Amino acid sequence: MDFEYTPSEENFRQEVRQFLDENLPAAGNRSADFMDTWLNKVRDKRWVGFSWPTSVGGGGGSIMEQVILKEEMSARKAPPLGTCMMGLAWVGPGIIQYGTEQQKQRFIPDILDSKYHWCTGYSEPNVGSDLAALQCKASRDGDDYVINGTKIWTSLAPFASWIFMLVRTENFGKTENKHDGITALLVDLSTQGIEIKPIENMAGQKVFAQIFFDNVRVPMENRLGDEGNGWAVTISSLANERSSIGEVTGLYTKLEKLTDLLSNSRWNGQAAIDSKKNRRTLARFEAKIEAMRLNGLRYLTQQIKGEPLSSETSVNKLHRAELEVEMGDFAVETLGQAGLQLRGQEAVVGTGYWAADSLNWPTVVIGGGTPNIQKNIIAERILNLPKD
Amino acid sequence: MNFGFTQEQELLRVQVRRFLDDNCTLAEVRRIMETSQGYDQVQWRRMADLGWLGLIIDTEFDGVGLNWVDLVVILEEMGRSLYPAPYLSTMLFCSALNDVADGPTKKAILPGIARGEIKGSLALFDQPGDPHIDNISLEADDTSDGLFLQGSKPFVHDCGSVNYYLVAYRQAGSLYLVLLDADDEGLKQSHSPTMDLTKRTGSLSLDNIEISNAARFAVDEKQLQRLFDVGAVGIAAEMIGAAESVLAMTTKYAQDRTQFGHAIGKYQGVKHRLAEMYVDIESFKSLVYYAAWTITESQEELARSASLAKAYASDAFATIGIDGVQLHGAIGFTQEYDIQLFLKRSKWSRANYGNADFHYEKIIKQRLSQ
Structure with a gap:
């Protein structure tokens, strides 16, 4: 050590x-x-x-x-x-691993140059946590795929130019072998037949959308990996997801903000920072964030040594989900009525920072797998408990 | 950057595991914990031969010359087996002596520990509760015939199972540790069983014991704080192994036990709780490993890292202990079934060297004083 x-x-x-x-x-x-x-x-x-x-x-x-x-x-x-977030996080790594030479030359430089945004088409109206049950259909017609169906909760879709999406090319409507017959496509969002309807979230922002595909023609050359092999492409692309280092620094910054907030607020007739409950809560956040930092270093050491990681990264995802929800909520609770205000004094309400924070957590907590799914992953893959 | 164990440390773990699997099944734990000494003298000798007793003693004093990161490996495994022995006490005693004692004292005591002849324990606090300097209230009587101690230390680990104690007292506004021999006249050791019989506690009564100058060492608050922090890390290291045992036993039970036509581990109410246990253990494990590293390698970080580790571990293991029993249903509640032994250990571990409340307060004080 x-x-x-x-x-x-x-x-x-x-x-x-x-x-x-x-x-x-x-x-x-x-x-x-x-x-x-x-x-x-x-x-x-x-x-x-x-x-x-x-x-x-x-x-x-x-x-x-x-x-x-x-x-x-x-x-x-x-x-x-x-600024090409999803391009850098997993679309690029997916193309590097599975793409043709032509795809690499076409897409990688643009991702590196932040030319445009990518979004990721996974969820569908009836397909969330059970992603492999997806039904958005692509059928072969000459040298094209023709897509019909819809994707929803697609983050960044209102701003993106391209979508990395999963479609079903076989095994329609089956529950067994549902992981087979999924194909990954790279689709230009300006193609005829695509309609993007932004959805407003509870914080008042329109960062995700529903996308409708009506006879959308995608050339065969835009398929990533083999037909029917899209599940494997997705799994190994997601494995490229960033480590938790940037997140930990962000959470420590939020902890500092929270400490300042408590030092500057009153609560139940005393300085908020003097309340035993508040002090314990703040320190508990610190322990979780530090645990995330050290878990990350421990898993990193395993990677450097070439020991395969199982699903250990779910540990930090669960911590982060909990912290994102609890820190914002704790701030808003402490501030009382002032915490609800969207604008106001910087020192007290952080000009609406905490109000927005306490409404924005689903992006992190639900996107990329809900806490319930992370717990299933740990229970089934690490503890070898039976599948649901 | 390497936040992992070396090959030697991994081999040590294998060796300890084999020793405990061979010598200390839970049936054997139950036998040992009911004996008058509370440990097995033959096994103690073997541990000396294996080098575990001199592990953190300098080679200069016939030890192995390793440090707390190595020791954590042994403590973790002992925790996993609930191994009853004055091992942690002796290691903390050793560590304290190493910090505060003079050369001749170290020479007189440390080689004996490494050989397995001397066991020791710290007798620091006069009141139950937090590992706080205010809980050291015993005052030496300064008379014309010399310095004397009159009073008691009621919560001494492995009291009666060891042959030396480092006793904390005050005199004229200063703090001291004095090394006392269990055979000293006026020293009485009594055993007071707690709910966790694998962890002995007793009361040390001191009846007009004369303090010799050669055996007493002045300590400042910083040195004492370090002893408290090291103690917290030591207990937290045992908590890792013990909590992992609860998780392993309960996971096995959830795989085997069938209700409503399925193994109960299929149900999210059960499997999610087990996943949460895993998350918490992984996390306080990281905190404990880092804290152990700071003991020798980054001493200014020890206070914070020890508190983070003990705070997280105390809350988490307490809940894990309770849920381990609860997930077993009624059988978990029986004396015969082993899971309850771990619940008792979780309560013992939480109370010693500061619970979560105590350590979280220490963390927040540090954060605010930055």
Whole structure:
């Protein structure tokens, strides 16, 4: 057990720090011009797609260098390395692993250059946690697939240009072998027959949507992986999901905000920070966040040693889900009526920060697998309990 | 960066596991815990031969010269088996002596521990409750004939099973630890059984015991705080293994027990609770490992990391102990069935070296003083 870094890792850390000193103004300028320059500069450093092989234009960073880059970036609250979120998180890795040479050349540079957004078409009106039961249909017609059906709760769809989606090409309406016959397609959202209807969430934002496909023709060359093999493509793409390092820094920042809030608020006739209940709650959050940090390092060590991870990442997903719900709710509860206000004094209500926070958690908590599904995963894959 | 155990540490774990599987099934635990000594002297000797008693003692004093990260491996496995022995007490005694004692004292005591001849325990607090300096109230009587101790230490681990004690007292506004021999005249050890018979507790009564200058060591608050923190880490390490036993036993039960036509582990009410146990154990395990690492490698972080570990472990294991019994249904509630032994251990572990309330308060104080 040691928490030291090698000299070359330390050098890399210095390189990142120096870059941030030179290119990241302390006073939070995040104008469009600044973002353009920032994205170009981090692109030049090959830090966008840093984990991807250099042969496709990635950075070829080692696991530890990826960790260091994330640590330093999140410690300084730097803007993201590239804005093509889903492209960088799993669509790109999926294309690198399963794509044809032509697909790599067509899509990877655009993802790295933050040209446009991707979204991910998984859920359907009757298909949520039981994703493999999906029924959106694609049939072959000459050199095209023709898609008919609908996807829903598709995050970023109102802003995206392309969708990575799962369709069914075989085994319609069957419950057995439902994982077979699923195919992954890359679809241009401007194709004729696609209609995107944004859905307003309870926080008043329209970031997800329902998408309708009416005889949408997609050329065969846009299939990712083999026909009928879409489930495997999805599973291994999702395995590329980011580690929890950036999340932990974000949660520590939120904990600081919460500490400040309690220091500046009154509760039951006393300073909120003097209440035993509040102090214990805050400290309990700290223990969970620190546990997430250390769990992440422990699992990272396993990965570096080449020991396969089972479903351990579900542990931190559950912690994060709980913290996202509880921290915002705790803040709003502590603030009483003031906590409900969407605008107001910065020191007290954080100008609506906590009100919005307490309504926005489903993005994190439900997206990517509900807590109930994460618990099923742990119980079935790690503890070997019978499937539902 | 490497947050894992070395190959040697993994081998140590295999060795400890084999020893405990061979020598200490739960039937054997039940036998040992009912004996007058509360441990098995033959096994103690073997542990000396295996190097476990001198594990954290410097080679200079005939020890193995390893540290708390290695020790955690042994403690975790002992916790898994609820192994009854004054092992943790002796290791904490050892660690304290190493921190505070002078050369001649270490030379006189530490090699004897490594050889298995000396066992020790800390007698720090005069009141039940938190590992707080205010709970050390015993005052030495300063007379013309010398310094004397009159009073008692009522919550001493393995009292009566060890042959040395480090006793905390105050004198003229300062704090001291004095090394006392169990055979000293005026020293009485009594055993007071708690609900967890695998963890002995007793009362040490001190009847006009003279304090020799050579055996007493001045300690400051920081040093004492370190002893408390190390104690919390030691107990939390045993809690990992014990909680994992509850999870393993209850998971097995959920796989085997059939109701409504299915193994009960198929039902989410059962399987989700087991998954939550897994999440909590994984998490306090990470916190404990890190805290153990800070004991020697990053001492300024110890106070925070020990509290995070003990706080999380105390709450989590308490619930795991209760739910382990509850998920077994009525059979879990019987004296005959082993799961209840772990419930008792969870309560013992929570109460010693600070419960979650105590440690969470310590964490928040640190956060606010930053």
